[in-house]
Amino acid sequence: MAELTEQEQIRRNSLAELKNLGINPYPAALYEVNCKSAEILEQFPKDNTLFQNVSIAGRIMSRRIMGAASFVELQDSYGRIQLYIKRDEICPDEDKTLYNTVFKRLLDIGDIIGVTGYVFVTQMGETSIHVKSLTVLSKSLRPLPIVKEKDGVVYDAFSDPELRYRQRYVDLIVNPQVRETFVQRTKIINTMRSFFNEQGYLEVETPVLQVIPGGAAARPFITHHNALDMELYLRIADELYLKRLIVGGYAGVYEFSRNFRNEGIDRTHNPEFTCMEIYVAYKDYNWMMTFVETMLGRIAQELHGTTKVNVWGHEIDFGGPFRRAPMCELIKEQTGYDVENMDEQQLRDTCKALNIEVDETMGKGKLIDAIFGEKCEPTLIQPTFVTDYPIDMSPLCKRHRDNSNLTERFELFVCGKELANAYSELNDPIDQLERFQEQLRLSEKGDDEAMFIDMDFVRALEYGMPPTSGMGIGIDRLVMMMTDEQNIQDVLLFPLMKPEKKAAVTTDEDFVKHGVPAEWVPVIRKAGINTISQLKAANPNKLFNDLGGLRKKMKLDIPAVRKEQIESWINK
């Protein structure tokens, strides 16, 4: 077992002392709460007859003790409020243990308590609760990072990203703006959900474990089902299932879908992430653009009270209507090249002229996409619908009504990043099968993201799917934009981290089994020996001296160890 730090040991001692005083540090009974910190701070200054009998619970975030009176900052789920605790108020009788011992000595920053009392304003003008009674609700055994703040300046911020993501609970306790980000994330999702529900679209759930990972071009995670003894894939998208449901007759279906892609991890990619996909029958991609505009405007409005949002240093207006421009037009605008009617070789030459890296596996679509990605994407700051993509980039999308080399597809770009992707969905089963087969050829050419053929999906289309428009939007990216976060890890509660390394430590029992008396185990650890192998490699004379010195230094009341003993441990 790892050694406890001094502060942890002190808290455990306090815990034991609380128990000795007959106080349960983890009581079972509910604690009646009748108000919220934020409500008090908002309403009391306007009407000071309110809150004269409050009961509130939360975590102690700071303490200022002045003899027989103290101030505590109590944090509940809604904010912080100051408590004024006076000894003779919570201990009206002779016995002052609750204040002098329990509150002043045995409670710490991080402990959770409940108090009752009345609200007043201090001489310094701070709305506070005058405490009449105090109940210990949960003792905290680890010290929290202490973050202080004055006039908007934060001191000693808890900012190490590794600690923040690994121990998100600590991050949430001490960084209120982090708690707020996740409230906003949920608000965004709720806004979308109501928007869809109002129009009668049905929220559904489709399989995460799939036999054929379809609906996107991406590398999947593979897992194994024991009873069936077969490989299964974690979904990379839910598109093909939702379209089966449109075949089944629903007017519109949507899903907030956790997807898994076995690709790189960086500032904008996590192996599991959330997409919202929606499919609506009898619509096309023009209708969908308007739908998306309305949805985004509404989200911004709900969240910020305006459609103008600061995103990564730009003021973005989600008010719409957004610019709509065909991909080839944008390329022409940025590069001067008209790629619309070029063949593969001409495209390669153009890439070369523009200094864009290409490789042999890239077909026409990927070449055009490379030019677009390099030259156009970064310029699309205000929301822009990029429309009419080349056909071999979009195997699930309907051909353009005016040009059969293009598709009725749009992507929405904001701040140079793709935010949403939508089609007039391909519902011609024969064309769909051919497109899948083309993907197979790309795959054979070496494109490891080309799609699998899903024959059941083709079969579904053969029964007839109404003209349908579908749209997918990256929820994590949307939340990043709406909350002005640069990092996907800041909008995911628990981003994937590599496991913490566990130092291979020998347990105390192992040392005892090895012949070391239990009372000496902490001492030899103190001497820097934490494994049996370290012990065996130790110099007996040095260890003998060290242990003698430590015995004195640690003021241990145990007999001195003999050198023969040490030799027996080492030679065992």
Place this chain on the structure above:
RNA sequence: GUCUUGGUAGCUCAGCUGGUAGAGCAAUUGACUCUUAAUCAAUGGGUCCAGGGUUCGAAUCCCUGCCAGGACACCA
């Protein structure tokens, strides 16, 4: 995957050309009845990420590894 920066007390960080580790907050003890980054006094607290090397001597220099951040590449 490549390059790059970092890992020192519970937290935030200093630590120069190598000489046995320091501050603030937190903690402990004490003073103080309206404080608010409370204040004052005293005290304790470290496997300087891990492992190797150079050296009389390494937190510091070198190598390897682990973890994290950033940039680039890859990724609809």
